[in-house]
Every structure is written in C-alpha cells, then in structure tokens.
Amino acid sequence: MSTTSTVRSPLEIMAELLSFDGKQNPYPLYEQMRAHGPVVDVQGAHFFVTGYRECSWALREPELLASTDDAVQxxxxxxxxxxxxxxxxxxxxxxxxxxxxxxxxxFFGNAFSAQRVLALADMIDRLSDDVVDHLAREGADGRTVDLVEHFSYRFAISVIGELIGVPSEDQPGMRHGIGAITIALDPITDMSMLDPGDVAMDRFAEYFYGLVARLRANPGTDMTSGWIKALDNGGDITEEELVANLMLLVVAATEAPQDLLSNTIRLAIEHPEFHDRIKTDPDFTAGFIEESFRFDPAVQALNRVATRDFDFFGHPVAAGTPLTLLIAAANRDPRRYDNPASFVPTRTENQPLTLSGGSHYCLGAALARMSVQAVLPKLITRFPDLTIAGAPTFRNQIVQRGHATLLITLK
Ligand code: HEM
Structure with missing residues (x-):
C-alpha cells in the first residue's frame, strides 16, 4: 500500500500547528512537514523550510531574502x-x-559585544542571587510557585531593565504588555489579534519617551543614558528610532530569555541525572543550555521574503514570495543531527538556529547565554528537589514558544 495517501498536505499540517493543541507539542507536526522535503513548495505561493542546511543558507542571504520592513508589510x-x-x-x-x-x-551593537557582556558578569551574578532568593521566599513552606512569573520573567527583565535604565519597581508591570506585543509575530488571521499589542505598544512608547526625557535631564550609567548622549551629539539616529529600539530591546531581551530559561529548567528537572554536572562543570552547563536551544527553542520560526527571483535548492522562488523558516524543525533535521529527537547535552558542534544567523543574528546572544549559565547552577544547587506540580502547558503562540505558567515546588 502506498504511504503517500496518508500524508497530509502542508496546509493541513500548518492548520494543525496553528491550533492550540498543535502548539502544545509541535514536533510531530514538523516531522509530518519534513516528510514533504527540506523545502516545501505550496504551489509557488509560499515555502515552508524544514531543512537545517536550507534554513541556515536562507538566514545568511541578505541579497535574496529580507525581513519584514514596511514595504514587505x-x-x-x-x-x-x-x-x-x-x-x-x-x-x-x-x-x-x-x-x-x-x-x-x-549604533546599538557595541553595547552587546561579547567583550562588553563579559564585563557584566558581576551584575548578572548579583541579579541571579536576587532571583534565587526571591523564589525561595515565594516557594517557602512547600508552597506551589509559578516559575515563569517568579523566576524566568523576573530574572530576564531585571537584567535588561538594569542595562537600559528601567527602574526595578516598573519591571513587574511590563510583563503583560511584553507578551501581548509578541503576538504580532504570529500569523495574523484576524486583525483584532493585534489589539492588545497595540494598547501595550502605545503605553510603552509613552513610557520610553518619558524615560528618555528623565535620563537626558539626569543621566545614569545605563546604556540608554549613553545612547541619548550619542544622539544629542549628532549620532546617526533619531529619538523615535531610539524609542523604537528600546521597546525592541525590552521585548526581545525578556520574552525569549524567559522562555529559554523556563524550557531549560523544565528539562533540568526532567533530567536529574545531569544535576551534579550542572552544579560543578561550566562546560557541561554551556552544552546543556545549547542543547535546550536546539531541542525546545524559544523561537520556532522566522519569516523571510524573496527580494528577487532565485533558485532555492532546486525550487524556483519568485520575487515577493514569503518563506517560513521552521528553525525548530531544522534543529531536528536528521541529516544534521544524530538522534535529533533525543536530548543530549554532550553534543558537539551543536549550533542550533534558534538565535538566527546572518545580519540579523541575535544581538543578545552572548548576554542570553551568559545569563542562563550564571543562574542555572545557582538554582539547582539551592533547590536540588525542584518538582513540577502539574502538567506544563504552553502559550497559544507558535513563533515564540514558552510556558504560560510552570508550577513547581522547591522541595
Ligand atoms: C534565549 C534568548 C533569545 C533568543 C532565543 C533570541 C532569538 C532571536 C532571534 C531568532 C533573532 C533574529 C530574528 C530574525 O532573524 O528574524 C533575534 C534578534 C534580536 N535579538 Fe534576540 N534572542 C534572545 C535573547 C536576546 C537578548 C537577551 C537580547 C538583548 C539584547 C536580544 C536582542 C535582540 C535584538 C536587538 C535582535 C535584532 C537584531 C537585528 O535585527 O540585527 N535577544 N533574537
């Protein structure tokens, strides 16, 4: 009997991926998509890319593929x-x-170079201790506590908040708005999906214009004060661009790191056999984090658009055609990884595509890695008996994958 009759079409698979149930565990659906090949051609109108080599190439081809600027929008x-x-x-x-x-x-890049991030080690160490202490208080006496709210979000926003000058008392109130803005990255099937993000963006714009005014009058040692000074000294940027990119930084440096941290801690709880090495062996911990990036990435898909006609691994792509790079599927491409569905923290040459590649390669990559590397061993050392309390669920989002809540007990 032919198996092709049971293979579902790419659009049927995509429809299930977009359902709430599909988002809880998208990985079997990516394998169904992969059965159509590393490049899935939907009648030349849209391409889904599941292959590692193909996604990696697409990310690095600025001449052929552009991100979502206003002309594309x-x-x-x-x-x-x-x-x-x-x-x-x-x-x-x-x-x-x-x-x-x-x-x-x-303009913004220098502040996040690997060298500049190394100099932040003491600050990140201090914020790691603070968040572990906070979790200890919230989960005292065996109380169930939400790891996302009281650990992952809190830690991520504390790092970027301190760097760009957002006072700690303003940080907890930003959580809902940050989450709402990331919904804009998902496929928009009804424009009203954007409403909560619109409200949040207006509120953030007002907040960051106010922050810029305050720091201009009274500069601190934060990055924003430095950028305001550069802007006022004839820097190559407008105030509106400064505000837009401060909002990008607060969203990008909070939501994905929050999700990475929650996913990584969940994997650590599921694999107690690795705890001793996480506590004592920084190289192993770095590998553990990299494997979390590959195995259950905080960012699952990236959009690109062809800027001219070209041949994409044997498929003719016309100018203007969208490509969805399923980087979470690429991270499990069996042509690239042995046992791709197994969590193996000792993999070498891992290089998942979770932080993108090419000119838009994540600006916060060094900061994200260093932050998790600092906080994870402290958490596992302080709470060796962390336990998940109830089945974890994921948010109703496909591009940005993370837990809505992750209830745990500390012992
Ligand atoms: C686990 C954590 C993170 C993940 C998974 C992640 C993922 C990504 C990805 C996939 C992109 C590129 C999107 C594309 O190519 O279309 C990106 C870009 C970016 N990320 Fe991250 N990110 C993380 C943490 C951070 C942090 C901590 C910062 C703070 C500085 C940050 C700031 C940015 C910025 C500013 C860009 C835009 C870069 C550009 O367009 O040139 N990210 N990130």
Whole structure:
C-alpha cells in the first residue's frame, strides 16, 4: 500500500500547528512537514523550510531574502498601518532592511559585544542571587510557585531593565504588555489579534519617551543614558528610532530569555541525572543550555521574503514570495543531527538556529547565554528537589514558544 495517501498536505499540517493543541507539542507536526522535503513548495505561493542546511543558507542571504520592513508589510498584512504594534515594530532594527538595519545595528551593537557582556558578569551574578532568593521566599513552606512569573520573567527583565535604565519597581508591570506585543509575530488571521499589542505598544512608547526625557535631564550609567548622549551629539539616529529600539530591546531581551530559561529548567528537572554536572562543570552547563536551544527553542520560526527571483535548492522562488523558516524543525533535521529527537547535552558542534544567523543574528546572544549559565547552577544547587506540580502547558503562540505558567515546588 502506498504511504503517500496518508500524508497530509502542508496546509493541513500548518492548520494543525496553528491550533492550540498543535502548539502544545509541535514536533510531530514538523516531522509530518519534513516528510514533504527540506523545502516545501505550496504551489509557488509560499515555502515552508524544514531543512537545517536550507534554513541556515536562507538566514545568511541578505541579497535574496529580507525581513519584514514596511514595504514587505504592505503586501503581507494590508491594514497594518492602523496598528501601532506593527507601526512601531517596523521602525526597529529587527524589522528593518539595509541601509537602515546596518545603521541601527552599528549604533546599538557595541553595547552587546561579547567583550562588553563579559564585563557584566558581576551584575548578572548579583541579579541571579536576587532571583534565587526571591523564589525561595515565594516557594517557602512547600508552597506551589509559578516559575515563569517568579523566576524566568523576573530574572530576564531585571537584567535588561538594569542595562537600559528601567527602574526595578516598573519591571513587574511590563510583563503583560511584553507578551501581548509578541503576538504580532504570529500569523495574523484576524486583525483584532493585534489589539492588545497595540494598547501595550502605545503605553510603552509613552513610557520610553518619558524615560528618555528623565535620563537626558539626569543621566545614569545605563546604556540608554549613553545612547541619548550619542544622539544629542549628532549620532546617526533619531529619538523615535531610539524609542523604537528600546521597546525592541525590552521585548526581545525578556520574552525569549524567559522562555529559554523556563524550557531549560523544565528539562533540568526532567533530567536529574545531569544535576551534579550542572552544579560543578561550566562546560557541561554551556552544552546543556545549547542543547535546550536546539531541542525546545524559544523561537520556532522566522519569516523571510524573496527580494528577487532565485533558485532555492532546486525550487524556483519568485520575487515577493514569503518563506517560513521552521528553525525548530531544522534543529531536528536528521541529516544534521544524530538522534535529533533525543536530548543530549554532550553534543558537539551543536549550533542550533534558534538565535538566527546572518545580519540579523541575535544581538543578545552572548548576554542570553551568559545569563542562563550564571543562574542555572545557582538554582539547582539551592533547590536540588525542584518538582513540577502539574502538567506544563504552553502559550497559544507558535513563533515564540514558552510556558504560560510552570508550577513547581522547591522541595
Ligand atoms: C534565549 C534568548 C533569545 C533568543 C532565543 C533570541 C532569538 C532571536 C532571534 C531568532 C533573532 C533574529 C530574528 C530574525 O532573524 O528574524 C533575534 C534578534 C534580536 N535579538 Fe534576540 N534572542 C534572545 C535573547 C536576546 C537578548 C537577551 C537580547 C538583548 C539584547 C536580544 C536582542 C535582540 C535584538 C536587538 C535582535 C535584532 C537584531 C537585528 O535585527 O540585527 N535577544 N533574537
């Protein structure tokens, strides 16, 4: 009997991926998509890419593939100009193409270089101790506690908040807005999906214009004060671009690191056999974190658009065609990884695509890795008997994958 009759079409698979149940465990669905090949051609109108080599190549081809700037948005999401979430997003570096992308990346990039991040070790160590203490208080006497709210979110926002000058008392109140803004990254099937993100973006814009005014009058040692000074001394950026990119930084440096941290801790709880090495062996811990990036990535898919006609691994792609790079599927490509469905923290040459690649490669990659590397051993050492209390569930989002809540007990 032919098996092809039982293979579902790419659009049927994508529809299930977009359902709430599909999002709880998308990995079997990616394998169904992979059965159609590393590049899945939906009648030339859209491509889904499941292969590691193919995704990796696509991320690194700025001449052929561009991210979602305003010209692309006009074709992809008519009506977006009435939604302040997308109006602001298109002003930040992530959703810009050259020459603006290069200019913005140059302006903000230095602050997050590997060398500058190394100098933040003491600060990250202090914030790690603070969040472990906070969790101890919240989960005292065997109380069930939500790891996402009281550990992952709190730690991620404390790091970026301190770096860009957001006072700690303002940080807890930003959580809902940050989450709402990331919904804009999902496939938008109804424009009202953008409403909560629009409200949050307007509120954040007002907040960050206010923060810039306060820090201009009374500068501190934070990055924003430095950027305001550069701007006022004729720097190659406008105040609106500064505000747009501060909002990008607060969202990008909170939501994905929160999800990475929650996913990594869940994997650590599920694998107590690795605890001794996490506590004592930083190289092993780095490998454990990298494998978490590969195995259950906080970012599952990235969008690209062809800027001209080209041949993509034997498939003709016309200018203007969207490509969905399923990087979470690429991270499990059996042509690239042995036993891709197994969690193996000792893998060598891991290099998952979770932090993207090419010109938009995550600006916070060094900061994200260093932060988790600092806090994870402290958590496992302080609470050797962490236990998950109830079945973990994931948010109703496909691009940004993370737990809505992750209830745990400390002992
Ligand atoms: C686990 C944590 C993180 C993950 C999984 C992640 C993932 C990503 C990905 C996939 C992209 C590129 C998207 C694309 O190519 O279309 C990106 C870009 C970016 N990330 Fe991260 N990120 C993380 C942490 C951070 C942190 C801590 C920061 C703080 C600085 C940050 C700031 C940025 C910025 C500013 C960009 C835009 C870069 C550009 O367009 O040139 N990210 N990130």
């Amino acid at each position: 006009d074709r992809r999401l008519p009506g977006w100009r009435d939604h302040s979430s997308w109006v602001w997003l298109t002003k930040n570096m992530l959703f810009s193409n050259n020459p603006r992308h290069e200019r913005l990346r140059r």
